[in-house]
Amino acid sequence: MSDKSKVIYLLVIFCAVAAFPFLYNSLSTPVNAKIELNTPVIDAMKVKQCIVPKEEMRRDHMKILNRWRDEVVRDSHREFGNIDGVMYEKSLQRTCMHCHSNKSEFCDRCHAYASVDVYCWDCHLAPKENKP
Numbered sequence: 001m002s003d004k005s006k007v008i009y010l011l012v013i014f015c016a017v018a019a020f021p022f023l024y025n026s027l028s029t030p031v032n033a034k035i036e037l038n039t040p041v042i043d044a045m046k047v048k049q050c051i052v053p054k055e056e057m058r059r060d061h062m063k064i065l066n067r068w069r070d071e072v073v074r075d076s077h078r079e080f081g082n083i084d085g086v087m088y089e090k091s092l093q094r095t096c097m098h099c100h101s102n103k104s105e106f107c108d109r110c111h112a113y114a115s116v117d118v119y120c121w122d123c124h125l126a127p128k129e130n131k132p
């Protein structure tokens with residue numbers, strides 16, 4: 001190897017190592033996906049918050065949904081609680097999608113970015129959206 005190609009070789013390795021944390025981070029937390037949070041219901045909220053803190057929701061929403069399904073289907077336990085003065089139940093369609101009614105710009109965009117295939121809509125009704 002000539003000295004010049006050695007330098008280039010080392011530079012390439014250096015860049016790959018330096019970029020790794022950023023690449024890795026963007027893969028594990030897909031916050032760079034251009035999601036749209038605003039919907040009529042969320043715009044009208046006095047305090048704009050999810051049912052659990054945002055970071056927790058981003059990380060654990062699949063676990064929460066699985067737990068809700070088990071609690072509803074096995075134990076018929078449907079009440080969730082009060083958020084911003086409104087009573088909510090443990091329901092994908094009537095709770096999550098009530099606020100996040102822009103499924104394609106919110107859920108779908110992030111899932112596409114993270115290459116996650118969500119099959120729930122085979123059975124559950126997706127919100128009606130005014131698509132252009």
Ligand code: HEC
Pocket residue numbers: 065066068069072073090091092093094118119120121122123124
């Ligand atoms: C094969 C059809 C089917 C698929 C696929 C499916 N579900 Fe369900 N799900 C049901 C049925 C039926 C109920 C019971 C409805 C009820 O009692 O209100 C239910 C209930 C639920 C409930 C509690 C009630 C409610 O209104 O939401 C949650 C939460 C839920 N499912 C989440 C999910 C999630 C998350 C996925 C995808 C990972 C999923 N389900 C995929 C059929 C399905």
Ligand code: HEC
Pocket residue numbers: 031037042048049050051054057058061064065083088092095096097098099100
């Ligand atoms: C009462 C309205 C409401 C309900 C119900 C609700 N959300 Fe949210 N959600 C919000 C708001 C508002 C934010 C933004 C919170 C913030 O910026 O701190 C949010 C944030 C999120 C985020 C993080 C987005 C990001 O910026 O990365 C995810 C994921 C999410 N919600 C999924 C869900 C799921 C899944 C459900 C049902 C289990 C649900 N939400 C129920 C209002 C709601």
Ligand code: HEC
Pocket residue numbers: 030031033035058061062065096097100106107108110111114116117118119120
């Ligand atoms: C900020 C990004 C982001 C947003 C917004 C988001 N999700 Fe997700 N979701 C993910 C990621 C990443 C996974 C895969 C996580 C894993 O496998 O550990 C996932 C997985 C899921 C799963 C489990 C799928 C399976 O088959 O295992 C369900 C159900 C789900 N999301 C529902 C929703 C719903 C409903 C919304 C909109 C209300 C939503 N998500 C919004 C990032 C997001």
